[in-house]
Amino acid sequence: MSGQDFFHQGDRVAVLTAQPLDRLLDYRAPEGGCFRGAFVEVPLGPRKVLGVIWGNGGGDFDSAKLRSVIRVLDVAPMREEMRQFLGKAGDYTLTPMHAMLRLATRAPGLSDPPSMRKILRLGDNPPERMTDARTKVLAVMEEFGGLAFTSRELAEMADVTPSVVKGLVKQGALREEETPRDLPYPHLDPDLPSKDLTQDQAAAAAALAEGVQSGAYGTTLLKGVTGSGKTEVYLEAVAACLRKGRQALVLLPEIALTAEFLKRVEQRFGATPAEWHSGATMTERRRVWRMVGQGNAQLVIGARSALFLPFRDLGLIIVDEEHDGSYKQDEGVLYNARDMAVLRAAMCSAQVVLASATPSLETWANAEAGKYKRVDLTARFGTAVLPQMRAVDMRAEDLAPATWISPTLKQAMRLRMERGEQSLLFLNRRGFAPVTICRACGSQVACDHCDARMVEHRFMKRLMCHQCGETKPVPETCPSCQVEGKMAPVGPGIERLGEEAAALFPQARIAVLSSDLFGSARALKARIEDIAAGEADIILGTQLVAKGHNFPLLTLVGVIDADLGLQGSDLRAGERSFQLMRQVAGRAGRAERAGEALMQTFQPEHPVIRAILSGDEEKFWRAEAEQRRQAGVPPFGRMAGIILSGSDLAQVFDLGNALARNDGPLRQVGAQLFGPAPAPIARVRGRHRVRLLIKADKGVPLQEALARWTAPFKMKGDLRLNIDIDPQNFF
Numbered sequence: 001m002s003g004q005d006f007f008h009q010g011d012r013v014a015v016l017t018a019q020p021l022d023r024l025l026d027y028r029a030p031e032g033g034c035f036r037g038a039f040v041e042v043p044l045g046p047r048k049v050l051g052v053i054w055g056n057g058g059g060d061f062d063s064a065k066l067r068s069v070i071r072v073l074d075v076a077p078m079r080e081e082m083r084q085f086l087g088k089a090g091d092y093t094l095t096p097m098h099a100m101l102r103l104a105t106r107a108p109g110l111s112d113p114p115s116m117r118k119i120l121r122l123g124d125n126p127p128e129r130m131t132d133a134r135t136k137v138l139a140v141m142e143e144f145g146g147l148a149f150t151s152r153e154l155a156e157m158a159d160v161t162p163s164v165v166k167g168l169v170k171q172g173a174l175r176e177e178e179t180p181r182d183l184p185y186p187h188l189d190p191d192l193p194s195k196d197l198t199q200d201q202a203a204a205a206a207a208l209a210e211g212v213q214s215g216a217y218g219t220t221l222l223k224g225v226t227g228s229g230k231t232e233v234y235l236e237a238v239a240a241c242l243r244k245g246r247q248a249l250v251l252l253p254e255i256a257l258t259a260e261f262l263k264r265v266e267q268r269f270g271a272t273p274a275e276w277h278s279g280a281t282m283t284e285r286r287r288v289w290r291m292v293g294q295g296n297a298q299l300v301i302g303a304r305s306a307l308f309l310p311f312r313d314l315g316l317i318i319v320d321e322e323h324d325g326s327y328k329q330d331e332g333v334l335y336n337a338r339d340m341a342v343l344r345a346a347m348c349s350a351q352v353v354l355a356s357a358t359p360s361l362e363t364w365a366n367a368e369a370g371k372y373k374r375v376d377l378t379a380r381f382g383t384a385v386l387p388q389m390r391a392v393d394m395r396a397e398d399l400a401p402a403t404w405i406s407p408t409l410k411q412a413m414r415l416r417m418e419r420g421e422q423s424l425l426f427l428n429r430r431g432f433a434p435v436t437i438c439r440a441c442g443s444q445v446a447c448d449h450c451d452a453r454m455v456e457h458r459f460m461k462r463l464m465c466h467q468c469g470e471t472k473p474v475p476e477t478c479p480s481c482q483v484e485g486k487m488a489p490v491g492p493g494i495e496r497l498g499e500e501a502a503a504l505f506p507q508a509r510i511a512v513l514s515s516d517l518f519g520s521a522r523a524l525k526a527r528i529e530d531i532a533a534g535e536a537d538i539i540l541g542t543q544l545v546a547k548g549h550n551f552p553l554l555t556l557v558g559v560i561d562a563d564l565g566l567q568g569s570d571l572r573a574g575e576r577s578f579q580l581m582r583q584v585a586g587r588a589g590r591a592e593r594a595g596e597a598l599m600q601t602f603q604p605e606h607p608v609i610r611a612i613l614s615g616d617e618e619k620f621w622r623a624e625a626e627q628r629r630q631a632g633v634p635p636f637g638r639m640a641g642i643i644l645s646g647s648d649l650a651q652v653f654d655l656g657n658a659l660a661r662n663d664g665p666l667r668q669v670g671a672q673l674f675g676p677a678p679a680p681i682a683r684v685r686g687r688h689r690v691r692l693l694i695k696a697d698k699g700v701p702l703q704e705a706l707a708r709w710t711a712p713f714k715m716k717g718d719l720r721l722n723i724d725i726d727p728q729n730f731f
């Protein structure tokens with residue numbers, strides 16, 4: 001980017017807004033002028049909208065009609081590196097700039113003046129008449145008077161009614177004062193004592209700290225089995241970053257953002273860091289956004305979108321559980337936060353640490369190729385050892401119909417019950433039963449709007465579509481053949497497994513953990529903490545239990561269907577299954593008691609199952625990498641998915657065929673086009689879905705070719721075209 005950095009009143013400036021327009025808008029700089037990057041309010045038609053001064057105005061818009069920027073907002077201007085990051089991330093994901101700006105301004109009230117709140121100070125007039133309640137209030141003020149309390153907080157702390165505080169204000173014993181609501185975050189002290197690291201851990205921490213001290217860009221894979229102390233180690237990298245006076249960001253999958261984790265950070269640095277996630281209140285969000293921009297938040301713990309916060313001087317990004325699928329945003333702007341973290345760090349000379357027990361193949365390959373450094377932690381901390389892993393060959397087990405817990409697994413669970421330890425049964429299927437079938441005609445209940453079967457949720461007493469969320473009652477009569485009383489659930493879901501476990505162990509306390517059984521993420525997290533404290537004997541969980549929770553009493557993991565992830569045409573099926581099984585198994589034996597993991601499978605000789613059992617991870621990755629190299633697929637080749645959707649199937653296919661016929665720009669770069677074909681889930685929410693897949697060699701300018709290819713096609717009616725670079729899901 002070139003051009004001047006300050007614009008005088010009346011100069012022509014180009015402004016980027018978050019409005020869905022395909023260009024910058026020209027305005028005149030406001031009274032007092034403005035810097036490039038300033039957040040401003042501009043008139044657009046009858047409205048006032050948020051924008052950023054992007055550069056010199058140069059449009060051919062009639063200068064006589066140019067309107068003026070209304071005002072410059074009282075927030076830190078967008079930094080040059082942030083503008084570059086948004087531009088590059090937008091180019092990479094083929095996302096228009098207005099949508100990128102929207103991502104970067106996801107905090108409410110940015111145009112509002114800094115909001116104030118009333119706090120209390122000790123006044124000059126002692127109260128005429130003392131009461132016990134008044135004495136308590138004044139005692140709190142004496143002790144903590146340096147801190148700022150609102151009257152409600154003060155009443156709470158002194159354990160009196162608000163009217164007592166009000167009375168003291170009236171008398172002048174307390175006085176009200178206005179202060180800005182968005183206060184800086186408390187100072188974090190990197191020099192508080194850390195835990196005594198083991199030799200391995202200390203070496204790993206030193207390697208990461210060295211990167212941070214260099215002040216240059218670099219990415220490191222921190223690989224270590226669950227419980228090896230990755231968190232302890234990367235917190236030392238955070239400490240090094242804070243010592244340098246730069247800011248740090250720790251990204252976690254949303255569900256791993258627990259109170260337990262924040263407590264650990266607080267213990268290390270003596271105060272709580274800023275938090276950014278979907279559960280944060282609007283006020284918290286605004287405070288984080290503003291304070292990060294002013295440099296008054298040293299550390300942010302956040303979910304994926306925290307990457308777009310306006311850090312003033314970002315020196316370190318940790319991506320914990322870097323393989324986690326939730327880093328890929330699958331709606332709106334399709335970006336992978338792990339990859340964008342690397343891009344952002346490169347723009348601002350920061351370090352990235354990708355932490356995982358089971359890295360993605362992409363990251364593993366980047367480390368192999370020397371693009372990333374790699375640091376390994378091989379042992380679990382303390383006496384904890386990795387669980388014994390064994391396959392349960394289901395062909396040799398004797399199971400009653402409609403039951404899924406094998407005698408071998410049951411025996412192992414009984415042993416845990418006797419010892420007062422916990423067992424975890426893992427099944428990645430929500431609901432009671434995946435299929436509801438009519439035993440008279442054999443037809444299955446499907447969603448009316450999607451190409452998907454309805455899943456019975458007994459807890460809600462309804463059938464539910466996992467694509468669109470539509471529900472309906474479980475029918476008494478078959479919708480197809482009208483025969484009554486023949487509808488039956490087929491197959492296991494986590495709720496049904498809960499019934500089976502309860503029947504086997506009537507005296508056990510059973511906890512079912514499935515995201516849909518909890519009203520909020522907070523409620524779920526609270527439940528997980530209770531369980532960790534020992535309030536369950538048998539835990540049943542879907543995918544979400546695989547993520548970073550610590551259950552000290554857990555010594556047995558039973559994987560109900562280890563074959564589940566191996567089916568399907570997804571190129572990452574093997575990798576995902578491998579990661580998930582190892583993560584789940586890693587839940588067992590994290591404290592001093594040894595753990596065991598039993599995997600129920602009908603194909604114990606499958607290469608992925610064998611790799612999981614053997615524990616030879618490098619061998620698995622090498623084999624998996626070799627297969628992908630030969631197929632020329634990521635990370636050794638490039639891929640992009642195109643999803644076309646619309647309510648009229650013929651129209652959607654016509655568009656797909658037209659795209660396929662006019663693929664000149666793709667052929668010019670040697671890219672191959674597959675499709676159009678119905679997407680694996682061919683209808684969602686009443687919209688038909690057709691997909692095309694593009695494969696190209698690693699070095700080709702694919703985005704540019706895709707943009708040239710798709711640009712001439714105008715979307716008629718409700719037709720939509722979405723481009724997914726590096727698709728992770730093929731649904």
Ligand code: ADP
Binds near residue numbers: 229230381
């Ligand atoms: P990971 O992130 O690799 O799963 P953690 O950092 O969470 O591992 O460590 C696992 C457990 O062991 C945690 O309870 C942690 O506090 C403890 N731990 C790890 N290293 C040490 C150490 N050097 N001293 C004391 N406790 C440790």
Ligand code: ZN
Binds near residue numbers: 469
């Ligand atoms: Zn549906």
